Amino acid sequence: xxxxxxxxxxxxxxxxxxxxxxxxxxxxxxxxxxxxxxxxxxxxxxxxxxxxxxxxxxxxxxxxxxxxxxxxxxxxxxxxxxxxxxxxxxxxxxxxxxxxxxxxxxxxxxxxxxxxxxxxxxxxxxxxxxxxxxxxxxxxxxxxxxxxxxxxxxxxxxxxxxxxxxxxxxxxxxxxxxxxxxxxxxxxxxxxxxxxxxxxxxxxxxxxxxxxxxxxxxxxxxxxxxxxxxxxxxxxxxxxx
Amino acid sequence: xxxxxxxxxxxxxxxxxxxxxxxxxxxxxxxxxxxxxxxxxxxxxxxxxxxxxxxxxxxxxxxxxxxxxxxxxxxxxxxxxxxxxxxxxxxxxxxxxxxxxxxxxxxxxxxxxxxxxxxxxxxxxxxxxxxxxxxxxxxxxxxxxxxxxxxxxxxxxxxxxxxxxxxxxxxxxxxxxxxxxxxxxxxxxxxxxxxxxxxxxxxxxxxxxxxxxxxxxxxxxxxxxxxxxxxxxxxxxxxxxxxxxxxxxxxxxxxxxxxxxxxxxxxxxxxxxxxxxxxxxxxxxxxxxxxxxxxxxxxxxxxxxxxxxxxxxxxxxxxxxxxxxxxxxxxxxxxxxxxxxxxxxxxxxxxxxxxxxxxxxxxxxxxxxxxxxxxxxxxxxxxxxxxxxxxxxxxx
Numbered sequence: 001x002x003x004x005x006x007x008x009x010x011x012x013x014x015x016x017x018x019x020x021x022x023x024x025x026x027x028x029x030x031x032x033x034x035x036x037x038x039x040x041x042x043x044x045x046x047x048x049x050x051x052x053x054x055x056x057x058x059x060x061x062x063x064x065x066x067x068x069x070x071x072x073x074x075x076x077x078x079x080x081x082x083x084x085x086x087x088x089x090x091x092x093x094x095x096x097x098x099x100x101x102x103x104x105x106x107x108x109x110x111x112x113x114x115x116x117x118x119x120x121x122x123x124x125x126x127x128x129x130x131x132x133x134x135x136x137x138x139x140x141x142x143x144x145x146x147x148x149x150x151x152x153x154x155x156x157x158x159x160x161x162x163x164x165x166x167x168x169x170x171x172x173x174x175x176x177x178x179x180x181x182x183x184x185x186x187x188x189x190x191x192x193x194x195x196x197x198x199x200x201x202x203x204x205x206x207x208x209x210x211x212x213x214x215x216x217x218x219x220x221x222x223x224x225x226x227x228x229x230x231x232x233x234x235x236x237x238x239x240x241x
Numbered sequence: 242x243x244x245x246x247x248x249x250x251x252x253x254x255x256x257x258x259x260x261x262x263x264x265x266x267x268x269x270x271x272x273x274x275x276x277x278x279x280x281x282x283x284x285x286x287x288x289x290x291x292x293x294x295x296x297x298x299x300x301x302x303x304x305x306x307x308x309x310x311x312x313x314x315x316x317x318x319x320x321x322x323x324x325x326x327x328x329x330x331x332x333x334x335x336x337x338x339x340x341x342x343x344x345x346x347x348x349x350x351x352x353x354x355x356x357x358x359x360x361x362x363x364x365x366x367x368x369x370x371x372x373x374x375x376x377x378x379x380x381x382x383x384x385x386x387x388x389x390x391x392x393x394x395x396x397x398x399x400x401x402x403x404x405x406x407x408x409x410x411x412x413x414x415x416x417x418x419x420x421x422x423x424x425x426x427x428x429x430x431x432x433x434x435x436x437x438x439x440x441x442x443x444x445x446x447x448x449x450x451x452x453x454x455x456x457x458x459x460x461x462x463x464x465x466x467x468x469x470x471x472x473x474x475x476x477x478x479x480x481x482x483x484x485x486x487x488x489x490x491x492x493x494x495x496x497x498x499x500x501x502x503x504x505x506x507x508x509x510x511x512x513x514x515x516x517x518x519x520x521x522x523x524x525x526x527x528x529x530x531x532x533x534x535x536x537x538x539x540x541x542x543x544x545x546x547x548x549x550x551x552x553x554x555x556x557x558x559x560x561x562x563x564x565x566x567x568x569x570x571x572x573x574x575x576x577x578x579x580x581x582x583x584x585x586x587x588x589x590x591x592x593x594x595x596x597x598x599x600x601x602x603x604x605x606x607x608x609x610x611x612x613x614x615x616x617x618x619x620x621x622x623x624x625x626x627x628x629x630x631x632x633x634x635x636x637x
Contacts, residue, residue: 073565077562080560080562081560086560087553087556087557087559087560088553088557089495089499089552089553089554089557089558090552090553090554091498091499091502091503091554092495092498092499092502092554092557093477096495096498097557097561099491100491100495100557100558100561100563101561101562103491103492103495104491104492104558104561104562104563104564105561105562130477132477132502148561152561152562
């Protein structure tokens with residue numbers, strides 16, 4: 001199976017501070033990769049780099065068979081990145097965002113509408129689909145952004161702190177939605193500092209510290225931690241240093 | 242801001258009158274009266290819909306829907322039409338010498354502010370009830386119906402209503418001028434406007450001081466009410482056809498919808514400003530004044546499009562997958578559509594048309610830059626104001 005994304009030797013820095021010091025990453029279809037790390041470890045920077053929003057200082061980034069550094073706009077259409085503050089149009093409603101998504105990405109109308117209802121019900125936002133985003137709470141707006149990400153049907157979805165502001169029921173629904181999309185072949189990268197919350201969906205877990213991977217666990221290694229989240233957290237904490 | 246504008250206007254008026262020869266007096270006074278009656282309401286209405294005031298309204302919990310519901314019901318537009326039209330008619334009547342027209346317009350112009358003033362008093366009374374902790378006050382104010390958030394929204398337009406209420410003396414003055422011109426000697430002409438402005442400022446200060454504690458308490462209650470179950474979203478406004486250039490295509494529609502909901506009165510404001518320019522511009526004023534006015538107005542209209550690029554809707558369109566080139570094309574179309582309300586400016590003369598053309602070209606060029614667009618809008622307002630003042634006074 002060919003990789004959806006292949007990053008090699010990515011370097012990012014803010015002034016003198018090195019945030020990513022030559023990071024490698026390969027993403028396969030239908031794989032959920034969780035990136036863990038402390039606040040300020042560079043997780044969001046990594047996601048922005050993968051989303052072609054930030055050009056790396058060094059390294060290569062391949063999206064399918066396309067050079068994402070030379071053709072960032074074309075590459076970015078292969079993914080959707082839900083940042084911690086996703087850019088939603090404040091005056092428009094979630095429903096209007098969905099209509100725009102349909103038109104801009106050429107998605108099938110009936111199927112997308114049906115899916116929207118299902119996702120909105122799962123995330124419990126079906127009652128606010130016709131309210132302007134500015135009238136929604138921060139958590140609800142975050143759920144709207146997640147719904148749009150699932151509807152976009154891109155091969156790659158990048159979620160930055162997806163559990164932030166979610167209640168327990170919604171977090172469980174999110175887990176189910178990620179699994180469903182993964183089974184359909186979508187690749188995910190989840191950046192989080194909550195090890196336990198991501199363990200249930202992860203096929204691969206990476207810990208980012210001082211700009212490098214300090215822990216890399218595959219699905220079989222993660223399976224050993226299932227049912228014992230404390231040990232997993234302890235391993236992650238050790239890797240964070 | 243409105244108080245400062247009034248004060249500056251009063252100073253300018255006194256200064257201009259002191260330097261005016263008696264035979265020029267009626268004409269200049271007519272223009273200054275027009276300036277008072279026509280310029281300020283649109284300006285204030287514009288101010289209450291621009292970011293600082295929108296932020297205040299958000300703080301109060303007013304949602305975009307409620308703002309738009311108010312807009313849809315045409316509270317602001319009707320206020321403009323009902324209050325400004327009689328005054329404009331009065332001025333026109335003065336120009337053509339029709340006593341009946343002036344009197345009818347003056348009566349209308351006086352009646353509307355009276356009604357607005359009574360509504361203002363009723364609202365203040367309701368807010369006072371709220372300050373006393375009796376929530377039943379909402380019902381009392383509304384006359385028995387449910388006084389939900391959408392109905393509370395007009396409270397936020399009180400500054401504009403109060404200003405229009407304050408224009409009643411101007412309407413009265415025009416009526417007196419027409420009926421008994423001999424009463425209005427040059428000395429009276431010097432005293433009345435200055436005294437009017439000073440009294441108005443005094444009234445505004447007193448009303449503000451007395452109302453402030455009640456307003457604060459009432460607005461806190463409004464905030465709670467807005468956060469309640471009444472905060473339903475319906476009646477979201479769609480952009481007018483002229484704004485989308487009749488194109489229902491999704492990119493144009495998405496941006497136009499966001500733009501229209503963000504600045505719902507922009508088209509009307511441009512039209513109002515063209516009307517103001519038409520009333521105030523002196524035929525004998527130097528050409529550069531007309532060109533500067535046209536430039537300022539065109540730049541003002543077009544740089545508003547730049548402001549869209551600083552709105553989340555602009556980033557959202559990219560995030561949702563809108564192609565870069567299509568997005569730029571949609572923005573350009575929006576900019577072209579926004580020139581439409583300014584087109585009557587072209588009929589005002591070659592100098593205006595030249596200035597407007599240069600201003601539009603300048604702003605189109607600026608679409609390529611990432612500029613601090615709000616400052617550009619302020620600069621455009623300033624250019625328009627200076628051009629208009631120069632045009633109205635014959636070159637300052």
